[in-house]
Amino acid sequence: MSPALVILGRKDKSPALVILGVLLLQTGAQGFGILPGNSQSHLEITEEAILNVTVQVCRGLAESQGNDFTFPSQPFTITGVAVACRAENSMKRFQQAITSIIFRNVRVDLLQALNASFHFDDESFISGRNIITTGLQTVKANNRQQNFEAAQDNLGKILHPLQDFYSHSNWVENGNEFPNSNLIRSDTSIGNIADESRATCRSCDGDDCSNNILEDIIQEQILTSGYFGIIPVVSTKPSGKCSHGGALDLTSRIEPTGGINKDMFDSEHGFLHTVAANLAVSATSEILENIRQATGDAPFLQMLGISRGSGKALCFVIDTTQSMSDDIAAVQSATSSFIDSQVGTLNEPSSYILVQFNDPEFGPLIRTSDPEVFKNNIDDLSASGGGDERELSLSGLQLVLSNAPQSSDIFLFTDAPAKDQQLKSTVIVLIERTQSVVYFLITGTGDNRRRRRSNGDLQQHKRISPSDVQLYRDMAQAAGGLVIEVENDKLLEATSIIGQMSNSSVVTLVQASVTPTQETDFETFTFNVDQTTNNVRLLITGNPTRIVLGNPEGINVTVGGMGADRLISSSQSVGNFQTLELKTEVGTWKVQIEATNPYTLKATNQNPLDFLFDFVEYIPSKNTFDVLDTRPTASTNGSLVVTLTGSDTATVTEVTLVESASLVEVQGVVEPQGRRNFLVRFDTIPSVPFVVRVKGNVNTTSGESISFQRQSSTSFQASKLTIQAEEDRNLMPGMVLSVPFSVNTEGTGGNVSIRGTTNNPLYTVSAPSTLLVEPGVTANGTVTLSVPLDTPSGTTVTLVIEAEDTGDLDINYIVLRISVLNPVMDFTAPVCEVLCIVNCVHNCNTTSWELWLRVSDGTEGTGVERVSLTQGNGKLNIRPAPDDANVILATYNASCDSPDVELLVVDRVGNVGTCAFNAFNTTSGGVASSLTQTPLSYAVLTLALGVMLSLNVW
Ligand SMILES: *[C@@H]1O[C@H](CO)[C@@H](O)[C@H](O)[C@H]1NC(C)=O
Ligand SMILES: *[C@@H]1O[C@H](CO)[C@@H](O)[C@H](O)[C@H]1NC(C)=O
Ligand SMILES: *[C@@H]1O[C@H](CO)[C@@H](O)[C@H](O)[C@H]1NC(C)=O
Ligand SMILES: *[C@@H]1O[C@H](CO)[C@@H](O)[C@H](O)[C@H]1NC(C)=O
Ligand SMILES: [Ca+2]
Ligand SMILES: [Ca+2]
Numbered sequence: 020m021s022p023a024l025v026i027l028g029r030k031d032k033s034p035a036l037v038i039l040g041v042l043l044l045q046t047g048a049q050g051f052g053i054l055p056g057n058s059q060s061h062l063e064i065t066e067e068a069i070l071n072v073t074v075q076v077c078r079g080l081a082e083s084q085g086n087d088f089t090f091p092s093q094p095f096t097i098t099g100v101a102v103a104c105r106a107e108n109s110m111k112r113f114q115q116a117i118t119s120i121i122f123r124n125v126r127v128d129l130l131q132a133l134n135a136s137f138h139f140d141d142e143s144f145i146s147g148r149n150i151i152t153t154g155l156q157t158v159k160a161n162n163r164q165q166n167f168e169a170a171q172d173n174l175g176k177i178l179h180p181l182q183d184f185y186s187h188s189n190w191v192e193n194g195n196e197f198p199n200s201n202l203i204r205s206d207t208s209i210g211n212i213a214d215e216s217r218a219t220c221r222s223c224d225g226d227d228c229s230n231n232i233l234e235d236i237i238q239e240q241i242l243t244s245g246y247f248g249i250i251p252v253v254s255t256k257p258s259g260k261c262s263h264g265g266a267l268d269l270t271s272r273i274e275p276t277g278g279i280n281k282d283m284f285d286s287e288h289g290f291l292h293t294v295a296a297n298l299a300v301s302a303t304s305e306i307l308e309n310i311r312q313a314t315g316d317a318p319f320l321q322m323l324g325i326s327r328g329s330g331k332a333l334c335f336v337i338d339t340t341q342s343m344s345d346d347i348a349a350v351q352s353a354t355s356s357f358i359d360s361q362v363g364t365l366n367e368p369s370s371y372i373l374v375q376f377n378d379p380e381f382g383p384l385i386r387t388s389d390p391e392v393f394k395n396n397i398d399d400l401s402a403s404g405g406g407d408e409r410e411l412s413l414s415g416l417q418l419v420l421s422n423a424p425q426s427s428d429i430f431l432f433t434d435a436p437a438k439d440q441q442l443k444s445t446v447i448v449l450i451e452r453t454q455s456v457v458y459f460l461i462t463g464t465g466d467n468r469r470r471r472r473s474n475g476d477l478q479q480h481k482r483i484s485p486s487d488v489q490l491y492r493d494m495a496q497a498a499g500g501l502v503i504e505v506e507n508d509k510l511l512e513a514t515s516i517i518g519q520m521s522n523s524s525v526v527t528l529v530q531a532s533v534t535p536t537q538e539t540d541f542e543t544f545t546f547n548v549d550q551t552t553n554n555v556r557l558l559i560t561g562n563p564t565r566i567v568l569g570n571p572e573g574i575n576v577t578v579g580g581m582g583a584d585r586l587i588s589s590s591q592s593v594g595n596f597q598t599l600e601l602k603t604e605v606g607t608w609k610v611q612i613e614a615t616n617p618y619t620l621k622a623t624n625q626n627p628l629d630f631l632f633d634f635v636e637y638i639p640s641k642n643t644f645d646v647l648d649t650r651p652t653a654s655t656n657g658s659l660v661v662t663l664t665g666s667d668t669a670t671v672t673e674v675t676l677v678e679s680a681s682l683v684e685v686q687g688v689v690e691p692q693g694r695r696n697f698l699v700r701f702d703t704i705p706s707v708p709f710v711v712r713v714k715g716n717v718n719t720t721s722g723e724s725i726s727f728q729r730q731s732s733t734s735f736q737a738s739k740l741t742i743q744a745e746e747d748r749n750l751m752p753g754m755v756l757s758v759p760f761s762v763n764t765e766g767t768g769g770n771v772s773i774r775g776t777t778n779n780p781l782y783t784v785s786a787p788s789t790l791l792v793e794p795g796v797t798a799n800g801t802v803t804l805s806v807p808l809d810t811p812s813g814t815t816v817t818l819v820i821e822a823e824d825t826g827d828l829d830i831n832y833i834v835l836r837i838s839v840l841n842p843v844m845d846f847t848a849p850v851c852e853v854l855c856i857v858n859c860v861h862n863c864n865t866t867s868w869e870l871w872l873r874v875s876d877g878t879e880g881t882g883v884e885r886v887s888l889t890q891g892n893g894k895l896n897i898r899p900a901p902d903d904a905n906v907i908l909a910t911y912n913a914s915c916d917s918p919d920v921e922l923l924v925v926d927r928v929g930n931v932g933t934c935a936f937n938a939f940n941t942t943s944g945g946v947a948s949s950l951t952q953t954p955l956s957y958a959v960l961t962l963a964l965g966v967m968l969s970l971n972v973w
Contacts, residue, residue, distance in 0.1 A: 058283040059296035061124050062694070064182050065175075068303030069117055070095035072311065073323060077104035080316050098667050104325055108365045108524060111629050111664040112324030114695075115425060116171055118631060118662060122646045123175025124182075129638065129645050130745055133249070139184045140247040140263055144209050147184070151177045152205040155306065156843045157749060159929030160813030162314040165370065165386070167322045168424055169815040169836050174310070174322075176747075181306060182299040186281045187263060188244040189219075191291050191298065192232050198302035203309055206846040210242040218259025219243040223277025228287040231277050232261065245279045246270045264288075313929030315885065321369055328367030329522065332424050333358070334455075335397065336415045338433035339375040340405025346462045347402045349507035350432045353514045354397050358390050360515065366522050372423060373397060376415030378405045378438060382780065384418050409438030413446050416457070416494075420449035421778035421817045427455040428521045429500075430514065434463040436487035443490060445776055445821060447736075448832045450498040451650070452819075454733040457498035458517055459491040464504045485617075489534075492617060496532040496679070497708070499732025501560050501619060505594030512593045520556070524665075526629050527732040528555070528622040530710065532679070535614050539564070544610045546622045547728040548603060551717060554625040555601040557610065561618025562595050571606025621732075627665030630713045630729055634659050635698075644698075649833045652765060653706040653737035659687075661697045661713060668718035669727070674699040679708045679734050704737045711735070738831035739766035740792070740822050744802075749840040752810045758802045758835065762822045766829060768794045771822045775802040778817040782806050786820065806839055812928075814839040848932025849876040849883045849924040851909075859915040859938040867893075868938040869912040874924050876905055881927035883907045889933065891920035913938070 074095060081088035091099030097117065101110045127137050135141035136150055154177035161170035181202060185191060190199060201207045213219050213236065220243075223231045236243060245263035248255035248270040255270055256262060262271035264278010264287035271278045271287075278287040281295040288295075311319040317326075324330055335354055339347065361367050371393035373385045387393050412433050419429055437443075450457060464483050492502045505513045519525075529546040548555055548571070559566065566578040568586050576583045578590075578599065589600045601608070612620065634651040635644040635658050644658065651657045663669045674697070676685040687699035711731040716724045744760035762771060775786030783805045790798045802820055816839065821832040854871040874883050882905030888895045893913020900906035911920055918938035925931050 058292060059299075061179065061182055062121050064296055064299045064303060065121050065124055065178055066117055066694075067095075068300050068307060069120070069323060070097070070100050071300070072304050072307040073100050073113075073320070073325065074103060075308075076311055076316050076320060077106075077325075080320075081105075096667050098665065101325065104320070106320075106325045106327060106330075107627065108328065108522075109325045109330050110627055111631065112326075112330040112426075114324075114662060114664040115631055116167075116322065116324035118633075119168065119171045120175040120178065122633070123172045124179045125175075126645060127176060127179035130747060135247065137180050137183075138247070139180055139187045139244050142213060142215075142242075142244050142246075142260070144188075144212050144242060144244070147180050148202050148205070148209055150180055151202055151306075153749075153840075155203060155310070156928060157813070157838050157840050158310055159313045160811075160840060161815065161838060162310070162318055162322055162813070163927075163929075164811060164813035164815070165318070165321075165388070166813060166815040166838075167318075167324075169813075169838050170322050172836055173838060178303055178306070181302055184244075185295040185298040185302065186292075187279075188242060189232055189236065189261070189279060190242070191281065191295050192279070192288070193237055193240050193242070195298075198298055198305050200305065202302070203306050204846070211240055213241045213243040215257055217241070217243075218275075220259065220261035220275040220277075220279065222275040223287065228264070228277040228279070229290065231275065231287075232279060309931060310929075312923055312931040313925055315887075326369045328361070328365060328369060330369050331521070332370045332372055332427040333361070333368035333521070334372040334374070334419045334423055334427050334429040336374050336376065336412070336419050336429060336431040337397070337400060338377075338410055338412065338415075338435060339400050339402050340377050340410050340435065341403055342405065342434055342463075343432075344402040346432070346434060346507040346510075347400060349462075349510045351397055351400065353510040354430070355394050356511055357514045357518055358394055360518060361521075362390050366518075368428075370424075372419055372427075374415045374419050375400055376411045376433075377403075378407070378410045380404075381411045381414040382418050384422055384779075386422070405435075407438075408435055410435040411439050412437045413439045413442040417442055417446050417449065417776070418778070418780075420446060420453055420455060421776070421819070423453055423455055425453055425455075427453060429455055429457045429498075430460060430517070431457060431491075432460045432462070432510075434461065434483075436483050437490055440490060443494070444823065444830050445774065445819065446494055447497045448819060448821060448830070448834075450494065451733060451735055452832075452834050454731070455498060456521075456732055457495055457500040459495055459500070459502040460510060460513060461488070461491065461502065461504045462507045462510065464488070489617070492532065492619070496619065497734050499527060499530060499621070499734070501558060501596065501621070503560060503594055503596045505596065509593045512591075513596060516591055516593065516596070516598055520558070520623060522625060524625050524627050524629075525623050526626055527730045528624055528728065529730060530619075530621045530732060531682075532617070532619045533612070533614070534617040539613060539615055541611065541613050544612070544620060544622075545607050546610075547607055547714075547726070548601075548605055548624070549717075549727045550605050550719065550725045551626050551628060551727060552605075552624045553603060554623075555603055555608075556623050557599040557601065558596070558621040558623070559599075559612075559618060560596045561614065561616055562597075563612045563614035563616075563618045565611075565613040567609075567611040568599075568601075569609035569611070570602075570604045571608060572604065575609075626727075628669055628717060628727060628729070629664050630661050630671075631664060632659050632661045632711055632713075632731070648835070649742055650736055650738040650831045651704050652741055653704055653739050653829075655704065655765065656700065656702050657704040657737070658698060658700045659711070660692075661689075661699055661711075663695045663697075663715070666717050667695075669695075669715055670717075671697045671699075671713055671715040672726075673714040675712045675714075676701060676705055676709045677712050677730070678705050679710060681707070684712075685709075706737060706739075708734045708736050736830075738829050739827065740764050740771065740824055740829060740831040742820065742822050742831050742833045744820060744833050744835060746818070746835045746837055749838050750804065750806060750816060752806050752839060752841065753808045754805065756804045756837065758804060758818065758820075760800055760802060760820050760833065762790055762792050762798045762800070762831075763796075764792045764794055764824065766794070766824060766827050768792050769824065769826055771798070771824050773800060774819075774821040774823070775804075776819045776821070777804070778815070779806075782816055784818065790822070792822075792824075804837070810839050812839060812841040812843075843928050845876070845879065845881045845926060845928050845930060847877065847880065847926075848930040849874050849880065849926050850932070851922065851924060851934035853936070854908075856936070856940075858940060859918065860940075866916075867912055867914050868918070869910065870920065870936055872909040872911070872922075872934070873900070874907045874909060874922075874934075875903075876926045880905065883924065884927045884929075885923070885925045887923050889921045889923045890935075892917050893920060895922070911936075
């Protein structure tokens with residue numbers, strides 16, 4: 020299998036990648052891959068299935084809501100599908116979800132290259148299916164807990180073996196035209212698996228392998244798969260068995276020679292490549308459909324990053340110590356109006372997170388998707404305690420960041436300096452990791468307010484010292500956010516101005532944070548405005564002495580001076596913060612700023628065209644790239660993969676790393692990879708913080724090519740330390756998980772401090788405090804992790820292992836997402852028992868029919884989670900059984916014109932079944948598919964009805 024190529028998409032033109040392709044040919048491949056030609060890869064298979072199922076779900080939702088649905092044009096694209104789903108604001112998140120799923124899919128080939136079960140090699144059908152079904156349970160549990168990013172990871176991991184099955188087994192050769200549905204359930208037979216002693220192949224006839232599977236195997240529909248081995252030992256392949264094939268597979272040289280894989284067109288069974296790839300797409304669609312049924316439509320789409328609103332999490336981190344008592348009401352009203360202003364708009368967040376911090380307490384984290392619940396949570400806050408001046412603001416921020424999904428908007432409200440400054444590096448690491456934007460709203464810096472200590476003494480409120488504000492400013496700069504110092508009566512105004520920027524289509528044009536070194540500092544910034552742009556805004560904090568704006572025509576104005584309205588259409592100012600809306604003029608703009616105090620500048624505009632990127636590492640031994648969960652290595656070469664979103668015609672022409680302080684630029688070499696992906700190689704990754712800037716061209720609807728420029732709002736850092744850890748296991752509550760990790764250095768080495776942190780203070784994590792890391796020697800350590808017994812299945816533990824070289828002030832980290840899973844014993848779906856059916860046959864003079872059902876999950880089951888209507892336009896009423904919380908009672912009534920009904924029944928671990936009934940069926944037993952129906956005796960029925968009537972449950 021060739022992961023790099025899969026990640027990078029088709030690579031027809033790039034010479035480097037052709038070379039890579041040749042190398043891969045020489046080393047062989049263990050799964051679907053990409054070659055010059057039209058072979059289908061894991062990337063394409065996965066994306067095609069996701070787009071297909073997303074369209075089905077959105078169509079279903081539109082129909083159920085009585086909306087029109089317009090199919091996107093074929094072939095489906097992310098942009099087209101997002102538009103059809105009326106989720107234009109979601110394009111970037113949709114792309115991000117698909118990219119994450121694909122990266123995890125592809126990574127299986129790096130971490131599990133020689134583990135046959137992950138590829139269905141070596142007839143490892145039982146263990147292969149076990150990987151899929153356990154992973155599927157984990158995905159469903161993650162979704163139940165709204166841990167959608169963990170669900171993406173776990174989904175990617177199981178799609179790999181699922182797709183490989185069609186390339187590596189003889190399912191296709193046996194003449195099957197549909198996917199093997201038994202691969203995604205654990206209570207059935209996978210098929211007639213060949214005995215270990217059963218011969219399955221003969222040697223190929225020279226290069227001709229079209230008839231190497233034995234006829235009796237095909238006739239008897241016996242399931243086999245190719246053996247694969249890179250070690251030339253005969254015993255790796257039992258006698259008479261098929262091989263995988265390809266140059267790397269040494270078993271294919273042992274009798275019977277040749278292979279049966281369909282990974283590519285020129286594989287031994289390459290003539291069946293397209294059939295296998297199409298079946299892999301169908302199988303991927305099928306497992307996605309199963310997850311959709313278990314999860315529900317809206318959460319399923321959320322897992323894929325699709326939502327009507329911004330799809331972001333809106334997070335508030337609020338200081339609730341005593342000194343905030345006169346601010347807290349202002350914070351409550353500001354946050355509440357802010358939420359109201361977004362509900363129902365394209366900016367509506369998909370989830371809300373609240374963390375309060377005090378001293379010595381902070382948290383807990385409260386998460387909801389209901390804005391009303393969230394507002395109530397905020398209203399419940401009150402100010403007290405806190406002891407001394409300093410408060411645990413960074414602890415609160417860390418708790419939010421370690422739980423927030425990618426690209427969240429975080430607002431922190433405080434009037435105090437941070438007591439927990441030692442967390443600064445961890446917070447910055449988490450900001451980098453999640454690319455979240457953090458706004459600090461600091462009240463009470465402008466006057467000499469009095470501040471009440473918790474012991475009741477009045478105390479003179481001290482202005483937060485410049486160095487304390489600088490700490491917040493450093494973090495805001497890393498996070499592409501702002502530090503806004505404002506009086507509490509202006510909080511509402513400040514948050515509503517920021518609110519205009521939390522729109523998901525706002526992109527960053529330029530961003531800088533400057534601390535003047537001389538008495539007066541004079542800096543010039545430039546940014547490009549393109550034809551696709553509207554709402555260009557400048558955001559400036561720090562009240563610089565003078566701001567001069569120059570438009571592309573060379574007209575210069577001083578902000579606040581005469582004629583400024585020639586370039587500025589509106590401006591707002593609150594506290595130390597001002598925003599200017601510019602009159603859009605295409606070309607290069609200049610901003611000159613004269614200041615004596617630190618200030619920040621950010622230019623944004625509103626446009627769906629944006630980019631995603633990941634640092635990737637080239638792995639020479641495998642000739643492939645893997646996405647980094649760490650900082651890249653400083654002062655050496657490195658690569659990133661840039662993906663454009665929001666346009667199907669845009670291309671990248673230039674990618675630059677811009678050092679945040681000096682504005683020094685490092686330009687990369689861009690290699691297009693197809694599918695909107697671009698590999699960018701840099702000779703040197705800067706050793707100081709930098710942002711990523713992308714320039715490119717986009718075709719307008721009139722066919723004109725115009726240029727654009729975008730910049731990451733987050734700033735990034737590289738490190739001379741490298742850190743590695745792999746965690747592929749789930750964590751069971753009450754058990755201890757050991758996570759081995761290793762650290763190397765490109766620097767001078769010495770004692771490196773190690774920290775292990777998680778996203779919940781209740782989790783226990785222990786790490787060695789230091790490791791001796793010498794250049795050229797890999798230092799090894801182990802972090803252990805456990806969670807309380809009552810931690811629900813599907814919870815994600817975000818484990819951050821940080822390594823800090825205190826001498827070099829250099830930090831690297833690795834972030835691992837570990838899912839908690841309780842062992843699942845329930846493998847069967849709930850069943851429907853008919854309590855009563857008033858059908859259309861028995862009641863000639865009625866025009867409607869009625870069905871009373873008891874949906875239960877058996878005594879061993881986990882209980883019924885959900886009953887929903889999948890077919891029929893009657894009315895379904897459901898309620899929990901009064902005597903059994905695991906049982907749901909349902910009534911359905913419909914007109915006799917709508918005689919068919921189908922219900923989806925789901926249990927608490929996501930086993931999915933359907934129950935179907937017909938209004939003209941004279942028996943009272945329903946027709947159930949994919950589950951066994953026990954006919955009810957008349958006595959039981961009467962009894963049940965009697966109980967229900969006496970309890971008056973209806
Ligand atoms: C598309 O998805 C639907 C289920 O949502 C599935 O029935 C169909 O087979 C899929 N099509 C392909 C080509 O996979
Ligand atoms: C505006 O300022 C720039 C320098 O930033 C200068 O080159 C240009 O000539 C000025 N334009 C006018 C009309 O004065
Ligand atoms: C953009 O337009 C140019 C010329 O008009 C054309 O060559 C190019 O293929 C177009 N790009 C895309 C992605 O449609
Ligand atoms: C750490 O582990 C690696 C791989 O297992 C090994 O090569 C290396 O020598 C170990 N380092 C030390 C210092 O023991
Ligand atoms: Ca305190
Ligand atoms: Ca069950």
